[in-house]
Structures are given as structure tokens and as C-alpha cells.
Amino acid sequence: MSILLTVLLATAAAPLPMPPAPPATLRVDVQHSGTADREAWALDRVVVEPLPWPGNPARPVDDTNRGANRFEVLDAKSGKLLYSRGYSTIFGEWRTTDEAKSLARSFQESLRFPMPSGPVDIRVSTRNASNAFAPAWTVRIDPAALDIERASAPAPAQPIRIHYSGDPATKVDLLILGDGYAADELPKFEAQAKRMAEHLFTVSPFKEHAADFNVWALTEPVPVSGVSRPSTGIHRASAVGLRYDIFGSERYALTLDNRKFRDLAQYAPYEFVEILFNGQTYGGGGIFGLFSTAAADNDWIDYLFVHEFGHHFAGLADEYYTSPSVYGPASAERVELWEPNVTALHDPNNIKWTSRVTPGTPLPTPWPKAKFEAMERVIQARRAKLRADRRPESEMTALFREELGLEEKIFKRSPVRKAVGAFEGANYEATGYYRSQLQCMMFDRSGEFCQVCSDGITDIIELYSAP
Numbered sequence: 001m002s003i004l005l006t007v008l009l010a011t012a013a014a015p016l017p018m019p020p021a022p023p024a025t026l027r028v029d030v031q032h033s034g035t036a037d038r039e040a041w042a043l044d045r046v047v048v049e050p051l052p053w054p055g056n057p058a059r060p061v062d063d064t065n066r067g068a069n070r071f072e073v074l075d076a077k078s079g080k081l082l083y084s085r086g087y088s089t090i091f092g093e094w095r096t097t098d099e100a101k102s103l104a105r106s107f108q109e110s111l112r113f114p115m116p117s118g119p120v121d122i123r124v125s126t127r128n129a130s131n132a133f134a135p136a137w138t139v140r141i142d143p144a145a146l147d148i149e150r151a152s153a154p155a156p157a158q159p160i161r162i163h164y165s166g167d168p169a170t171k172v173d174l175l176i177l178g179d180g181y182a183a184d185e186l187p188k189f190e191a192q193a194k195r196m197a198e199h200l201f202t203v204s205p206f207k208e209h210a211a212d213f214n215v216w217a218l219t220e221p222v223p224v225s226g227v228s229r230p231s232t233g234i235h236r237a238s239a240v241g242l243r244y245d246i247f248g249s250e251r252y253a254l255t256l257d258n259r260k261f262r263d264l265a266q267y268a269p270y271e272f273v274e275i276l277f278n279g280q281t282y283g284g285g286g287i288f289g290l291f292s293t294a295a296a297d298n299d300w301i302d303y304l305f306v307h308e309f310g311h312h313f314a315g316l317a318d319e320y321y322t323s324p325s326v327y328g329p330a331s332a333e334r335v336e337l338w339e340p341n342v343t344a345l346h347d348p349n350n351i352k353w354t355s356r357v358t359p360g361t362p363l364p365t366p367w368p369k370a371k372f373e374a375m376e377r378v379i380q381a382r383r384a385k386l387r388a389d390r391r392p393e394s395e396m397t398a399l400f401r402e403e404l405g406l407e408e409k410i411f412k413r414s415p416v417r418k419a420v421g422a423f424e425g426a427n428y429e430a431t432g433y434y435r436s437q438l439q440c441m442m443f444d445r446s447g448e449f450c451q452v453c454s455d456g457i458t459d460i461i462e463l464y465s466a467p
Contacts, residue, residue: 021052022052022053022054022057022114022169023052023053023114023115024048024049024052024053024114024115025048025049025051025052025053025054025112025113025114025115025266026046026047026048026049026112026113026114026115026116026141026143027046027047027048027049027110027111027112027262027266028043028046028110028111028112028113028122028139028141029043029044029045029046029047029108029109029110029258029259029262030042030043030044030108030109030110030111030139031043031044031106031107031108031109032089032091032106032107032108032109033091033104033105033106033107034091034095034104034105035095035100035101035102035103035104035105036095036096036100036101039091039095039126039136040137041124041136041137041139043139044108045147045149046141046145046147046148046149047148047149047266048115048148048149048150049112049152049266050152050155050266050267051266051267051268051269053113053114053115053169054168054169054173054269054270054271055114055169055271055464056169056170056463056464056465056466057114057169058466058467059462059463059464059467060082060083060084060114061081061083061084062084062085062086062463063463064086064459064460064463065086065338066086066288066289066314066315066338066339066340066460067085067086067087067088067288067289067315067338068087068088068089068092068126068127068288068338069086069087069088069089069092069124069125069126069127070084070085070086070087070124070125070133071084071085071087071111071122071123071124071125072084072122072123072125073113073116073120073121073122074120074121074122074123075116075118075120075121076118076119076120076121076140077118077119079121082113082116082120083113083114085113085289086288086289086315087288087289087290088287088288088289088290088315089107089109089287089290090107090109090254090256090287090290091105091107091109093247093287094107094247097247097248099247107256107258108256108257108258108259109258109290110258110262111124115143116141116143117143118142118143119140119141119142119143120140120141120143121138121139121140121141122138122139122140122141123135123137123138124136124137124138127338129335130335131335131336131337131338152266155267156220156264156267157218157219157220157267158218158267159175159216159217159218159267159268159269160190160193160216160217160218161214161216162176162193162194162197162215162216162217163197163201163210163213163214163215164214164215165210165211165212165213165214166214168214168269169466170465170466171212171213171214171464171465171466172212172213172214172271172272172461172464172465173213173214173215173216173269173270173271173272173464174197174213174214174215174216174270174271174272174273174274175215175216175217175218175265175268175269175270175272175273175274176193176196176197176215176216176217176218176273176274176275176276177217177218177219177239177240177261177264177265177273177274177275177276177291178193178217178218178219178220178239178275178276178277178278179219179222179227179238179239179240179242179255179275179276179277179278180222180225180226180227180236180238180239180242180277180278180279181219181221181222181225181239181278182221182222182223182224182225183221185221185225185278186219186221188278189217189219189276189278189296190217192276192296193215193217193276194217196274196276196294196296196301196302196305197215199302199305199306200215200305200306200309201213203306203441203447203448203449204448204449204454205449205454205457205458205461206306206457209458209461209465212461212465213465214269216268216269216270218264218265218267218268219239220239220264221239222236222237222238222239223237224236224237225278226278226279227242227243227244227253227277227278227279228242228243228244229243229244229245229279229281230243230244230245231244231245231250232390238255238257238260239260239264240255240257240260240261240264240275241255241256241257241260241261242254242255242275242277242293243255244279244281244283246285250283250387251281251282251283251284252283252285253277253279253283253284253285253293253295254285254287254291254293255275255291255293261273261275261291271464272291272309272312272313273290273291273292273312274291274292274293274294274305274308274309274312275291275292275293275294276293276294276296276305277293277294277295277296278296278297279295279296279297279298280295280297280298280393281295281298281393282295282298282300282304282393282396282397282400283295283298283304284304284305284307284308285308285311286307286308286309286310286311286312287311287312288311288312288313288314288315289312289315290312291312292308292309292311292312292313293308294308298393298397299393299394299397300397300400300445302447303441303445303447306441307441307442310441310442310449310453310457313457313460314340314453314456314457314459314460315338315339315340315456315460316339316340316341316442316453316456316457317337317339317341317342317426317427317442318426318427318428318442319341319342319425319426319427319435319440319442319443320426320428320442320443320444321425321426321427321428321429321430321433322373322376322377322379322380322430323380323428334346334432334433337427337433339427340352340353340452340453340455340456340459341435341436341440341442341450341452341453341456342426342427342433342434342435343422343433343434344432344433344434345363345364345422345433345434348363348364348422349363351363351422352452353420353436353451353452353455356420356436356451356452356455357420357421357422358416358418358419358420358421361416361419361420361421362421363421363422364421364422364423364424364434365416365419365421365422365423366416367414367416367423367424367438368410368411368414369423369424369425371410372407372410372411373430375403375406375407375410376403379399379402379403379406382399383396383399386399400445403445404444404445404446407439407444407446411438411439414438416438417438417439418437418438419437419438420436420437420450420451420452421436421437422434422435422436423435423436423437423438426443435450436450436451436452436453437450437451437452440453441453
């Protein structure tokens with residue numbers, strides 16, 4: 001036997017090298033507190049989660065410049081940047097409310113990253129007056145410290161595999177958490193979670209990237225069906241702490257109990273979470289890098305699920321500006337926003353989406369704004385009355401359908417109906433901020449993302465999936 005053949009046979013018989021095992025997942029829980037004009041952080045606890053790190057090892061550093069905050073993990077000895085992510089917070093939204101002007105509050109947050117091999121410094125940055133990141137707080141974490149919580153209780157429930165494309169390390173992992181489902185409603189939750197995942201992948205650009213996602217579903221049954229809605233006197237025990245009426249907005253639904261939410265979510269691989277809650281009343285919410293929520297039994301659930309996920313997943317700004325759910329007065333100074341789909345238009349010749357602008361389109365772009373706003377004033381007044389009178393949800397559904405129909409009549413003959421330009425009215429303000437197209441899922445309930453939002457979503461998919 002020749003030497004070459006012997007080598008080939010030996011090579012063929014040798015086992016293939018195994019890929020390295022993913023590191024553990026380390027979670028640093030913090031308290032973020034303050035008022036409208038000051039903020040502070042404090043270490044709460046450090047937890048080793050029960051599942052390995054699901055993230056993409058090829059993209060540990062976030063270069064997308066998204067989020068109101070950013071955290072960085074730096075090697076304590078060398079200062080080398082090991083990991084970073086942009087994110088936003090509930091505290092950041094709360095501090096724009098009137099309550100924050102006279103009251104100090106604290107909100108829980110979590111910073112998750114792959115287990116380091118030695119001590120690291122966690123550096124949290126916030127946006128300064130010019131919207132650039134500036135360091136605000138640092139804490140040293142030693143993964144060998146005795147006070148790190150390393151033991152996990154048995155999983156209260158097992159995650160359901162809804163949509164599986166491969167190794168979590170090379171995919172975007174979305175976890176659909178349920179809340180408000182009683183024990184006999186668990187099949188209902190599973191069916192709704194599956195339907196929402198299927199719908200998500202009918203909407204571009206998620207449709208084109210379905211193979212880059214894994215989707216999981218997980219919930220813990222509650223004693224009584226439904227979730228809390230304090231404005232109507234409804235209070236329910238909750239799986240993750242979700243309720244309506246956040247910050248006094250009847251449709252805003254979040255959980256303020258970060259520990260409860262994280263302690264359930266940790267039993268499934270996840271980078272993003274949408275809380276699908278057992279409610280009929282129109283409502284939801286979405287915070288970049290934290291979670292999004294949607295009322296599962298509402299007639300507009302398809303829109304709610306994807307719209308709110310757009311906030312959470314890609315940091316997309318709301319492009320509407322006539323809704324009553326605005327927490328503070330119009331800003332006096334228009335700084336350029338970090339969100340990819342809204343601009344202050346300081347330089348029309350060099351806006352964020354210059355490459356997408358339709359040739360020949362003027363910037364700013366004329367559109368039937370006055371007619372639209374006149375229609376919206378009537379719709380919003382009727383909406384407020386329906387809620388004040390506690391009318392059936394079917395009447396709100398009918399109003400929203402009427403609103404979309406009236407909008408279509410106003411827009412259908414516009415010469416810029418499909419153009420990419422700079423349309424004034426976005427980010428909850430009628431003047432000073434601009435969106436890229438006349439319609440988009442972040443502006444209305446028309447069901448599609450604009451080109452600029454699609455680009456912003458694709459950037460995040462690429463950050464979390466294998467290159």
C-alpha cells in the first residue's frame with residue numbers, strides 16, 4: 001500500500017473536528033432609576049442562565065448605531081472590546097412623562113452576553129445632546145464571583161419549537177412568550193403563536209429571510225384567563241407581569257417586572273421576545289432590544305404583532321403623529337434621530353436614505369397633509385369617545401377600518417404615492433420630523449414596511465444570523 005493511500009485512509013477514518021461548544025449565557029440585572037433630568041444605575045444581581053449563549057459568534061460587536069443606550073463588555077485587563085449591543089429602555093420612555101418631572105422611579109433591566117473567561121468591565125452609554133453615545137456607568141463583573149446565581153429552578157414549562165432553521169448560534173432566535181392563558185387555553189396559545197410566526201414570514205423583508213430565523217413559544221398558565229386592565233377595574237395574576245394602561249395610555253401594554261419576564265424567558269433560546277397576551281382590546285408595545293407585545297384576540301393582531309416587533313427588533317420609530325398616545329410635548333429642538341426611518345432633514349442633500357430617494361422627488365416632499373390631518377382629528381375624537389364610553393371592541397375595529405379606507409381615498413391619486421422622499425409628519429410630531437414614504441406599517445395599518453424600514457430590519461437580521 002502506498003504511503004499516500006495509507007494517509008488518505010487514515011484521514012477518512014478520523015472523526016471530523018467538532019465545533020466548539022457555545023459559552024454559557026451571563027445576565028447582569030440592573031436597576032435604572034432617576035427623574036426627567038437625571039438617571040443612575042445600580043447592580044442588582046448576576047445570573048448564569050440555564051441555556052448556552054444563542055448568539056452569532058461572528059458578530060459580537062454591534063455596528064448599527066441603534067438604541068437610546070449601548071452596553072459594552074470589555075476585558076478588564078486589556079480593555080479589549082468583547083461584545084456590545086444597542087438597546088432602549090422603559091425608563092427612557094417613562095422619563096418623557098409628566099410623572100417623571102416630580103417623582104423618582106426605578107426600573108429593572110438586563111444586559112445579556114456570552115460568558116467571558118475572566119473579569120470584564122460593563123460600560124453603559126447614553127445618547128448626549130447631539131445623539132452620540134457617551135459613557136454613563138461602569139461596573140466590573142467577575143464570572144468567578146461567589147455571589148453569582150448559578151442554580152436554576154426546574155423549567156415551569158417546555159418551549160415549543162414553532163419554526164426551526166438550524167443552530168441558534170447562526171440564526172435569529174425569536175421567542176413568543178404567552179401571558180394571560182389559563183391551563184385549558186394552552187392549545188389556544190400554541191395555535192396563535194404558530195399563526196403569528198407564519199404571518200410574520202409573509203411580510204417583507206422577514207419573508208425573504210425566513211431561513212435565518214428560529215421561533216420558539218413558551219408560556220406558564222395563569223389562574224384566571226386574561227391580563228390586567230386597571231382603567232376598567234380588571235386585575236389578573238400574570239405569567240410575566242403584563243398589563244394595559246402603561247403610563248396612562250389605554251392601549252399601551254408592557255410588563256414592568258423584568259425579573260419575572262426574564263426568569264421565564266431563560267428556558268428558551270432567545271435574542272428577541274414578543275409577548276402575545278390573551279386580550280381582545282387593541283393594544284401592544286415595543287422597545288428596541290427589550291421586547292414587544294400584542295393583544296392576541298384583537299381583530300388587528302396581524303398588524304399589531306409585526307408593527308410592535310418592528311420597534312423591538314430594528315429600533316424603528318413610529319411614523320404616525322396624530323395618535324393621542326404621546327407622552328410629552330413637542331420637542332423644541334429637532335436633533336437628528338438615531339432611528340433609521342425618521343429624519344430631522346437638516347441637510348436634504350444628505351439624508352439617511354439618500355440612496356433610496358426616487359429621482360426627481362423634492363425634499364421635503366409635498367403630500368395631502370392638511371386633508372389627512374382634518375380626517376384624523378375627527379377619527380381621533382371618535383376613538384377617544386369610544387374608549388370613554390367603554391363601547392364594544394367591535395366598534396373600535398370598525399372605526400379603524402373606516403380610517404384606513406378614508407386614508408386610501410386621500411392618498412390614492414397622489415403623484416408621490418409610491419415615491420421615496422421626505423414626508424413631514426413623524427415621530428409623534430406634525431412638523432420638524434420626516435418619514436421616507438407616504439405609507440408604511442410604522443405610519444398606518446396598511447400592512448407593509450416602506451423600503452427604508454425594510455433596510456433597517458435587514459441590517460439587524462444580518463447582525464444576528466451567520467454571515
